[in-house]
Amino acid sequence: xxxxxxxxxxxxxxxxxxxxxxxxxxxxxxxxxxxxxxxxxxxxxxxxxxxxxxxxxxxxxxxxxxxxxxxxxxxxxxxxxxxxxxxxxxxxxxxxxxxxxxxxxxxxxxxxxxxxxxxxxxxxxxxxxxxxxxxxxxxxxxxxxxxxxxxxxxxxxxxxxxxxxxxxxxxxxxxxxxxxxxxxxxxxxxxxxxxxxxxxxxxxxxxxxxxxxxxxxxxxxxxxxxxxxxxxxxxxxxxxxxxxxxxxxxxxxxxxxxxxxxxxxxxxxxxxxxxxxxxxxxxxxxxxxxxxxxxxxxxxxxxxxxxxxxxxxxxxxxxxxxxxxxxxxxxxxxxxxxx
Numbered sequence: 224x225x226x227x228x229x230x231x232x233x234x235x236x237x238x239x240x241x242x243x244x245x246x247x248x249x250x251x252x253x254x255x256x257x258x259x260x261x262x263x264x265x266x267x268x269x270x271x272x273x274x275x276x277x278x279x280x281x282x283x284x285x286x287x288x289x290x291x292x293x294x295x296x297x298x299x300x301x302x303x304x305x306x307x308x309x310x311x312x313x314x315x316x317x318x319x320x321x322x323x324x325x326x327x328x329x330x331x332x333x334x335x336x337x338x339x340x341x342x343x344x345x346x347x348x349x350x351x352x353x354x355x356x357x358x359x360x361x362x363x364x365x366x367x368x369x370x371x372x373x374x375x376x377x378x379x380x381x382x383x384x385x386x387x388x389x390x391x392x393x394x395x396x397x398x399x400x401x402x403x404x405x406x407x408x409x410x411x412x413x414x415x416x417x418x419x420x421x422x423x424x425x426x427x428x429x430x431x432x433x434x435x436x437x438x439x440x441x442x443x444x445x446x447x448x449x450x451x452x453x454x455x456x457x458x459x460x461x462x463x464x465x466x467x468x469x470x471x472x473x474x475x476x477x478x479x480x481x482x483x484x485x486x487x488x489x490x491x492x493x494x495x496x497x498x499x500x501x502x503x504x505x506x507x508x509x510x511x512x513x514x515x516x517x518x519x520x521x522x523x524x525x526x527x528x529x530x531x532x533x534x535x536x537x538x539x540x541x542x543x544x545x546x547x548x549x550x551x552x553x554x555x556x557x558x559x560x561x562x
Contacts, residue, residue: 226317265328282371283451294363301327335431348442354487356445376455386515409508421459428453429466464505472536510541
């Protein structure tokens with residue numbers, strides 16, 4: 224249920240941020256978002272769902288402010304401070320306490336919307352740009368710390384073992400066996416990875432709807448990564464694996480796509496050899512994670528048809544990679560890498 228009308232949202236923006244302009248509602252899964260078109264630029268007023276704590280949202284804002292300072296080459300959402308100097312305001316709205324903030328609106332189109340219309344050469348350019356953007360994201364959050372980042376998050380790959388019981392509910396026996404095999408490999412290696420792989424605060428959701436692409440006169444390039452709601456502390460490698468998972472689903476040659484993404488990434492954020500060796504296992508684990516999360520969601524809401532529709536690309540890629548050599552993606556990089 225909507226808690227604010229556009230008129231009321233416009234009044235909040237004016238009273239507390241002195242932002243005035245044409246306002247319209249934006250789609251959102253759980254929050255309420257408004258786009259404001261003003262003479263000074265476009266903004267998004269975000270009214271958070273009550274389930275989001277102030278610390279959760281402070282984590283997102285602090286991360287975006289850190290990235291804006293450290294990695295200005297990309298157009299991260301800019302966090303606007305209100306007249307009182309605060310970047311997160313608390314109001315009683317609709318009978319509940321709500322957190323309200325304003326971010327700059329990032330222009331461009333989503334990766335998912337753009338990729339299908341590009342020629343092969345342009346797709347490769349965009350893949351490398353995506354890798355570079357995620358590399359900047361990782362580099363920009365290096366040493367970033369926040370108490371809320373250590374929260375338990377269902378989409379944290381470190382928590383994949385907690386989904387093990389969902390295996391029995393996968394409706395396809397061959398797929399179930401495949402997921403079981405890859406999850407077992409990942410879980411067996413977890414203790415060693417905890418000791419040997421870098422851990423940091425992650426964006427954790429560089430999917431094809433959260434990557435914004437600029438299509439100016441030249442080649443397409445990633446303009447920004449948005450939506451920091453899934454942030455958590457996990458293996459540094461996970462952000463690259465997640466970006467690969469979503470981009471690869473759009474390609475007839477997913478291995479070549481991932482190689483190009485990795486090339487763009489390591490140009491901005493070099494990886495250890497141990498991370499390169501683990502990447503393909505991480506990609507497979509993220510695909511399995513997605514299957515298990517969807518299986519649980521479908522079990523809890525069997526009448527929602529969209530849950531399993533989104534799984535088609537995930538399952539197709541998982542089956543494809545199951546027959547690929549485990550070093551296929553990273554072999555060119557292993558030949559020149561060192562720890």
